[in-house]
Amino acid sequence: MIVVMKPGATPEQVQHVVALVQDFGLKEHVISGTDRTVVACIGDKRTVDKGAIENAPMVERVVPILSPYKMASTEVKATKTEIAIGPAGFPMGGRRIGVIAGPCSVESREGFLRVAELAARAGCVGLRGGVYKPRTSPYSFQGLREKGFDVLVEARKLTGLAIVSEATGVEELAALVEVADVIQIGARNMQHYPLLEAAGKVNKPVLLKRGPSAMLEEWLLAAEYIINGGNRQVMLCERGIRTFEDYVRNTLPLAVVPELLERTHLPVLVDPSHGTGHSHLVPAMCRAAVAAGADGLLLEVHLDPEHALSDGAQSITPAALEEVMASLRKIAAAVGREA
Numbered sequence: 290m291i292v293v294m295k296p297g298a299t300p301e302q303v304q305h306v307v308a309l310v311q312d313f314g315l316k317e318h319v320i321s322g323t324d325r326t327v328v329a330c331i332g333d334k335r336t337v338d339k340g341a342i343e344n345a346p347m348v349e350r351v352v353p354i355l356s357p358y359k360m361a362s363t364e365v366k367a368t369k370t371e372i373a374i375g376p377a378g379f380p381m382g383g384r385r386i387g388v389i390a391g392p393c394s395v396e397s398r399e400g401f402l403r404v405a406e407l408a409a410r411a412g413c414v415g416l417r418g419g420v421y422k423p424r425t426s427p428y429s430f431q432g433l434r435e436k437g438f439d440v441l442v443e444a445r446k447l448t449g450l451a452i453v454s455e456a457t458g459v460e461e462l463a464a465l466v467e468v469a470d471v472i473q474i475g476a477r478n479m480q481h482y483p484l485l486e487a488a489g490k491v492n493k494p495v496l497l498k499r500g501p502s503a504m505l506e507e508w509l510l511a512a513e514y515i516i517n518g519g520n521r522q523v524m525l526c527e528r529g530i531r532t533f534e535d536y537v538r539n540t541l542p543l544a545v546v547p548e549l550l551e552r553t554h555l556p557v558l559v560d561p562s563h564g565t566g567h568s569h570l571v572p573a574m575c576r577a578a579v580a581a582g583a584d585g586l587l588l589e590v591h592l593d594p595e596h597a598l599s600d601g602a603q604s605i606t607p608a609a610l611e612e613v614m615a616s617l618r619k620i621a622a623a624v625g626r627e628a
């Protein structure tokens with residue numbers, strides 16, 4: 290349920306409600322808006338004396354939360370969440386579309402730093418690069434792992450871009466948090482609940498990809514795990530789902546973007562690289578994602594896609610990235626945004 294405070298409620302009056310809620314065995318999340326504060330209460334409400342809360346000073350009303358994902362829903366928070374990423378604190382979820390680009394995997398120092406420079410020059414706000422790679426085959430390149438950390442740090446120093454990198458297991462999280470600005474949780478791990486709970490304990494934004502066969506509600510409940518763990522900085526990233534169709538690697542369901550914008554206040558990104566699997570389809574799907582209302586894009590860019598150690602077929606070149614960015618500026622303007 291949500292306890293809506295009257296405008297002008299003092300911090301002490303909010304604290305009084307929090308203490309009451311805790312007395313009833315519920316967990317509280319205080320959300321301070323511009324004109325009023327709400328206290329979202331999560332737990333078994335059978336033990337709650339709703340009247341006692343309603344009668345507390347400066348409480349306006351108590352309303353149930355109907356959606357199964359609670360903290361992620363627009364019922365609890367109607368205003369969009371902006372999440373500051375990287376050294377520049379770029380506000381993901383704000384008016385400007387945030388593009389995060391870079392190779393699937395960090396392969397070499399020189400290659401990564403060069404892509405970093407070109408991505409920054411093209412107007413990107415984030416730099417992606419996996420060091421822990423969840424590969425379908427155990428014989429494929431598995432990533433540089435900890436050996437890639439220094440390069441991530443160097444690239445941030447060089448460009449000021451926010452570093453986005455994936456944790457594939459709980460044991461990788463603590464070290465990765467020290468070097469990355471955004472922790473990616475990949476499609477294969479969307480329902481890795483211990484990892485989601487652990488991500489709830491870190492103080493870095495999390496980019497949560499949709500599982501290839503996850504339904505929308507399961508995805509939002511996965512986000513809820515992270516928020517419930519204590520980390521409200523969650524961004525969602527659609528990366529395509531598994532269907533019968535095989536002209537693409539995954540089917541990119543862009544209707545999910547406007548649907549999410551109704552259901553959740555969290556920033557919504559789209560990954561047209563994994564969402565199609567083919568570089569020639571990526572620019573059009575970038576434009577379509579922005580037209581549909583996406584707050585950002587996650588893109589694979591490689592200097593020499595034909596020789597990439599992972600996901601070359603879906604990686605665009607830096608030159609193609611520049612063209613995409615130029616076209617996004619027009620699309621963004623047409624839908625009341627900036628890119």
Ligand code: PEP
Binds near residue numbers: 393474
């Ligand atoms: C990736 O971003 O390189 C990746 C492994 O993506 P996904 O988890 O969406 O497959």
Ligand code: MN
Binds near residue numbers: 393563589599
């Ligand atoms: Mn990839």
